[in-house]
Amino acid sequence: MGGAKRPKPSSDPAKWEAFYAPLVKLLKNQQGQLETLLSERKFLEKWIKKQHESWTANQRAYETHISELKSCLEEKEMELLMVAAKSELMVGLKHRESMVRKLKLEETEDELTDFRALFDLLTASPKKTEEPDQGTGSRRRTRSSTSKIAAPDTESKRLKLKYENLISEKNAEIAMLLKEKTFIWNQFNMLESKLTKKLKKKQAEVDQANDKFAQVHTTVEQLRSSNIEKDVTIAKLQSSNTEKDEVIEKLEARASELSQELEDLKKKSQAVVTPVLRSCKGMAVKTVKKELTAENVRPNGKGSRRSKRKGDGDDAVIIMESPPKLFTSSFRVPKLKNSSAPV
Template sequence: MPSVISTERRNWNAIFNGMVHMLRTQRQQLLSLLKDRKLLQHRIQMQHQGWESDIRLYKDQISQMKGILMFEEKKRLLDGAKADLVLGFKQKEASFFNYILEHIEDELADFKAWFEFLSQKPSDGEDQGKSCGNTDERKKTTEEEKCSNKLEEELRRSKREYDIALEKSCEHCEVEQANDKIEILVSSMEQLQSANDEKDGTISRLETGTKNSGLGCNNSSRNRSNLKKELSVPEATDTVKDSKKGNRSLKRKEGPAIPVSETPKLFSSNFKVPKLKNLSPGVR
């Protein structure tokens, strides 16, 4: 009988030692898995932070490109307006000089005709010239005054016609400037539309990147849940061992009972709303 008991005890000791060795190996494996999980979590966090920094960098680049495009568009519009203004002034000066040239040519032709008319008059003699000298001079002065009056009237009439023509040309120039501005605005709208399309493409690419980061975070959360399930096995074995000790200690000592009045009730002054942890804006 004692030999049988000793053999059984040895067998049970061997089984117990094997179980202890197995539990120790499992515990070491779980610790290595925990270390791997921490390393993976740290790597995912670093990758997520890198993605967030890339997103901020891309957003800053997009805003800078928008500012540059707006500045270039305004500069181009200003240069176009300056060119149109200078062209209008040059056209006005050219038309004014053409008008003066035409009137000077007309005056020169009139003066030539008058000079030829005076040179073709026959001379009747020196006596008649002397006697009629005063009358001829008076006639010349009166005729010159009449010619000067006629020329002034023609100048006034031509000035009025020039003002009317100038107003019409200004209206025509304004219409052309308005058409040019409309064409410039249409081209600028097309350029802005193309810039917006490029921006939408970059934003969509960034959104796909953030979605991929979200999938990586979901995989890490699944790995965490699996590790928690695996960790629950050694904790259950430890609780079996500690339950006996706990029952003995409970017989000796009992913890103080919490009174019902001290527990916080809902809609009372002692109840406090729990604070939620602020999630990072990138993970949603």
């Protein structure tokens, strides 16, 4: 039974390889681009999340710092108000004490002037009583004068002693009052100097706190502006990510289309490589004897052979209508030997 010669599609696989190679390369490049885009997108997402977390943490820290500074400023203002109220109260008390001391001093001075007037009046009254008694007798006058003079002298001495004692007491009181006044004024001046120093120190602290608050406010404004800029950049990155997503989707669709086309091309190439053979008409079959090892038969005639290809590289079908040529004209029949030896 004869077999058909299969065509040699030598040029077709090379063509398909040359066609497949750029497609595979393009798909690999697109796959690499997609992987790089995905990695960049993940990196950008992580970076944006980290930046947002750091910005939120900084904003919270600055807000807590600002609240602490505000509370410290309020406490310092309350302390300053309390110190000012204490100083005003102390000044009022010292002023009251000084007024009381002045009133006491004025009263003692008035009493002293009254006592001096009384003493002058008492010292001047015996002289006036002696003048009307000058017309009497010398004895009687001398006796009465000596008796009258002795009594006022003792009284005047007693009054002088009282006056001196009173003056010494009043002078001692005045000296004590003056000492207390000087001490109070010194204490008041010391307290005033301390309070002024404290006020200056608190004012310097308040100024420093205001400067710090201004710096923090400027930093907060800068952070807000930077947050706005970062939000703009995030929006731009998100828009670019959406664009990249669209590009990735397009590339994936294109890759799926190319893979589908590649599968179709593979199927077509398989159909081209495996031809369809039909049954041959008028094929001659020769029978040989069992003792012969081979059969050599020359064909009776040349059969018509026709091959038909359909499509321009799509589908090719080879139809064999005539029996294939088994031997050529130059074929020689080999010599046969009998299998059994002669008797």
